[in-house]
Structures are given as structure tokens and as C-alpha cells.
Amino acid sequence: xxxxxxxxxxILKDVERGPQxxxxxxxxxxxxxxxxTAAGGGRIVWGPLLAKFAKLGLTNRDGKPLDSxxxxxxxxxxxxxxxxxxxxxxxxxxxxxxxxxxxxxxRPTPVGTPALDRPERFDRLATPPPPHPSAAATDGNxxxxxxxxxxxxxxxxxxxxxxxxxxxxxxxxxxxxxTRRKE
Amino acid sequence: MIxxxxxxxxxxxxxxxxxxxxxxxxxxxxxxxxxxxGRVGKxxxxxxxIQHYLRLGCDLRIWNADQQNETHSLSRFHPDVAxxxxxxxxxxxxxxxxxxxxxxxxxxxxxxxxxxxxxPLIKKLAVEVRLVRALERMGIRPVAMHVVGPxxxxxxxxxxxxxxxxxxxxxxxxxxxxxxxESSRSVDHxxxxxxxxxxxxxxMKKGAxxxxxxxxxxxxxxADLGISFADAACNRFRPAQEPLSFFDQERTxxxxxxxxxxxFGGIPAHxxxxxxxxxx
Numbered sequence: 001x002x003x004x005x006x007x008x009x010x011i012l013k014d015v016e017r018g019p020q021x022x023x024x025x026x027x028x029x030x031x032x033x034x035x036x037t038a039a040g041g042g043r044i045v046w047g048p049l050l051a052k053f054a055k056l057g058l059t060n061r062d063g064k065p066l067d068s069x070x071x072x073x074x075x076x077x078x079x080x081x082x083x084x085x086x087x088x089x090x091x092x093x094x095x096x097x098x099x100x101x102x103x104x105x106x107r108p109t110p111v112g113t114p115a116l117d118r119p120e121r122f123d124r125l126a127t128p129p130p131p132h133p134s135a136a137a138t139d140g141n142x143x144x145x146x147x148x149x150x151x152x153x154x155x156x157x158x159x160x161x162x163x164x165x166x167x168x169x170x171x172x173x174x175x176x177x178x179t180r181r182k183e
Numbered sequence: 184m185i186x187x188x189x190x191x192x193x194x195x196x197x198x199x200x201x202x203x204x205x206x207x208x209x210x211x212x213x214x215x216x217x218x219x220x221g222r223v224g225k226x227x228x229x230x231x232x233i234q235h236y237l238r239l240g241c242d243l244r245i246w247n248a249d250q251q252n253e254t255h256s257l258s259r260f261h262p263d264v265a266x267x268x269x270x271x272x273x274x275x276x277x278x279x280x281x282x283x284x285x286x287x288x289x290x291x292x293x294x295x296x297x298x299x300x301x302x303p304l305i306k307k308l309a310v311e312v313r314l315v316r317a318l319e320r321m322g323i324r325p326v327a328m329h330v331v332g333p334x335x336x337x338x339x340x341x342x343x344x345x346x347x348x349x350x351x352x353x354x355x356x357x358x359x360x361x362x363x364x365e366s367s368r369s370v371d372h373x374x375x376x377x378x379x380x381x382x383x384x385x386x387m388k389k390g391a392x393x394x395x396x397x398x399x400x401x402x403x404x405x406a407d408l409g410i411s412f413a414d415a416a417c418n419r420f421r422p423a424q425e426p427l428s429f430f431d432q433e434r435t436x437x438x439x440x441x442x443x444x445x446x447f448g449g450i451p452a453h454x455x456x457x458x459x460x461x462x463x
Contacts, residue, residue, distance in 0.1 A: 069426075069429055073418060152389065153387060153389070153390055155388075158384065158387045158388060161387060161392070162378070162379070165359075165394070168395050169359075169370050169371035169374055169395055170371045172361060172371070172398070173371050173372075
């Protein structure tokens with residue numbers, strides 16, 4: 001490659017990599033596959049890496065030191081951008097942006113900021129909650145709660161519901177362990 | 184098909200025809216009304232419900248009659264909230280609500296209605312037009328969602344509307360707001376008195392369901408920011424906003440991802456907004 005050609009490429013790279021992205025972003029783009037392979041699909045613990053990033057001169061967009069949150073967000077953005085770019089290159093529409101499984105008529109919240117990171121776990125919100133025992137399996141038809149002749153719910157049913165509620169409340173207190181405070 | 188006995192009309196409706204004593208219980212659009220005294224978390228509860236079910240693709244409209252709450256008003260979180268005219272009095276608000284109910288009946292969507300703490304409108308309408316029956320005649324299932332904290336006084340509103348028979352629809356939900364318990368206290372202990380109170384037990388005898396809304400430690404911080412729970416969990420903030428701490432983002436994620444679905448799964452499905460075919 002001639003010096004002239006190399007110089008042109010360097011200029012084009014500078015044009016492509018404007019100041020709107022941080023040095024960390026471009027470093028992660030350049031090393032996307034190695035980082036992704038090393039992470040093995042798991043979550044990356046960024047804290048121990050921050051000092052190494054600093055040694056490499058990698059900062060945020062404003063030239064300030066990184067923190068774990070910025071590193072994590074940047075990696076999420078890089079993954080999405082790289083996948084999209086590869087999708088376009090492959091001739092398809094690119095990797096679909098999250099929330100990929102939300103229904104088409106989902107209404108956005110009025111925040112108005114671009115989506116930065118939507119972990120895949122939130123796609124599970126598109127799954128409806130399990131049906132309550134009193135609801136029939138058919139679409140919305142209700143199975144009425146058992147009633148006595150006077151139209152009231154039997155005492156044993158009330159007791160069962162109270163016991164279930166109690167278990168829910170106790171579950172909330174599980175962090176207190178065996179020495180649950182009764183203040 | 185499931186059939187259910189209905190009480191015969193008592194004749195107080197004048198020209199109302201004598202209806203059969205049986206009615207097929209089918210899926211009806213719901214009008215979920217948050218009730219209770221002030222500062223018990225009615226708006227927060229409704230906001231969680233609305234965000235949860237909108238994300239599931241439900242056709243849920245938001246009616247905000249709470250003109251006192253500006254900082255944490257539902258109108259701050261959702262772009263298309265219906266509100267009464269500015270400075271509406273009781274009469275104007277009743278007319279506004281009546282128009283909304285007629286529209287809901289025609290268009291068969293679900294709706295959630297927020298009131299200021301202790302608002303007299305529901306009690307007034309309950310006396311004037313027997314609100315439960317009036318809504319049912321319009322083909323709408325009223326859902327009374329009483330939000331209470333751990334104080335006995337939080338049950339006053341429920342006592343008034345249930346023991347006096349004012350507004351006690353078949354779908355009556357008592358929500359113990361776990362978020363009102365200090366984080367260092369036992370939730371179980373905090374709600375012992377309220378959970379076993381005769382007002383609650385009588386309501387349960389009449390078919391009310393009691394559930395506990397899971398607490399979210401950073402709820403008020405998110406409400407102050409005026410952003411959605413999903414945005415808070417996913418680190419999406421407006422440019423000038425101080426982001427939630429990393430732990431708070433994780434707390435919000437767990438609450439959204441695990442706790443809210445379990446919570447709403449514990450409520451009879453036909454009391455909640457209808458899930459779209461796409462959402463399940």
C-alpha cells in the first residue's frame with residue numbers, strides 16, 4: 001500500500017470517526033469479535049478493566065476517565081451498531097432493534113431520548129403474566145369465586161387467601177432471614 | 184360458558200326492565216378506579232399497572248381526574264391522558280366522566296381512572312346513579328382498586344364505600360402498597376393489623392381480592408424524573424438528568440422483569456386490561 005493511499009485511509013477514518021463517539025467506542029468496534037469471544041455471551045465485569053483502558057488512553061467522549069456504567073453502555077451500543085452494520089452488509093434489514101418482540105401497536109413512553117440499551121431480558125415483558133386461578137382458560141371468561149348460599153365467600157376460602165397473602169408478605173421479608181425483625 | 188347469578192333489580196331504577204336473574208359472564212372492558220386516601224400510592228400503583236399493560240399491547244386509556252397531584256401526575260408519564268377541563272368542579276367532572284364512560288362503552292376499550300386522595304366523586308355517583316350497576320349496564324366492568332398502606336386509617340375509604348354499600352363491585356381489589364413500608368422494616372409485620380382488619384375480612388367475604396404491590400426502593404426518584412420504569416432500568420435518561428445509580432437500575436429491572444408480572448398474575452385476569460391477541 002502506497003504512503004498516499006495509507007494517508008487517504010487515515011483521513012477517511014478520521015472523517016468516519018468523528019468526535020461524537022468516544023475513543024473507547026472505537027476501540028471496542030475494532031476489537032469487537034475478540035471481546036465478544038472472551039465474554040462468551042456472559043456479562044462483562046468492567047471494573048477491573050478500567051485501569052487497563054486508562055493505560056491505553058481510552059476515555060469517554062469528553063476525554064474524561066471511564067467508569068463501569070459508561071463502559072457497559074458503550075459496549076451495548078457497539079454490539080448493536082456492529083451487528084446492524086454486518087446485517088446491512090449481508091443484504092438484509094440488519095439486526096432488528098429491541099424491543100424486538102413488542103407488539104406493533106406498543107406505545108412509546110414520552111421520554112423522547114434515543115434508546116441506548118435495552119437488555120434482552122425486557123423482551124420477556126411481552127409475555128403475559130400467568131393467569132390467575134379464578135380465570136378460565138378461555139378468552140376472558142371468568143370462573144366466579146365459590147360462594148355460599150348467601151352470596152358470600154366461604155370462610156375457608158378467605159382463610160386460604162389470607163394464608164397466601166401472608167406467604168407473599170413473608171417472601172418480601174426473606175432478606176431478614178431467620179431473625180426477622182418484629183420491631 | 185359460565186353463568187352466574189345476579190341479584191334482581193330492586194326497582195329503584197324506575198323504567199328499568201326486569202332482567203333475567205342470570206347473566207352470562209363474558210369478557211367486558213374494565214374501568215379500573217384507584218381509590219383511597221391521599222399519599223397511599225394510588226397514582227404510583229396505576230402508573231405501574233398502565234406501564235405494565237401498555238407494554239403487553241393492551242388498548243388501555245388513561246383518565247386522570249387527579250387535579251391536585253402535579254409532580255407525579257399520570258399526565259407527566261403518558262402523552263395521551265384524558266383530563267377534565269381546567270378548574271372543573273364536581274359537576275363538570277361528572278359530565279366529563281359520563282362522556283368518557285359512554286365512549287368506552289361504544290368503543291370497548293379498557294380504562295384506568297385516577298382520583299385525588301379521598302375524592303368524593305365516586306361516592307357521590309354511587310349514591311346518585313348506583314355506579315356499579317350503571318357501569319355494568321353500559322357493558323363495563325368496574326374494578327375498585329383500593330390502595331392502602333400499613334396504617335389503619337388507610338382503610339377508612341374502603342370502610343365507607345363497602346360497609347355503607349356505596350361502591351363495592353364484584354371486582355374489588357385491595358392493594359397493600361409494600362412501598363409504604365420502610366425498607367428496614369418487616370413487610371409482614373407492618374401489614375399484620377391492616378391485613379387482618381375486619382374491614383378487609385368483610386370485603387374478602389364479599390369477594391374482594393387482597394394483593395401486595397411489591398416495593399421499589401427508588402420509586403419516588405423515578406417519579407421525580409418523570410420517566411418510565413423501563414427507561415430507568417435501561418439507563419435511558421434525558422440529557423440534563425442525573426441517572427439512577429447502578430443498583431437502582433438493577434432494582435428497577437428486577438421489579439419490572441420479575442415482580443410486577445408475578446403481582447399482576449395474582450389478580451383475576453378478567454379484572455385487568457385485556458391482553459391483545461399479539462401479546463398473548
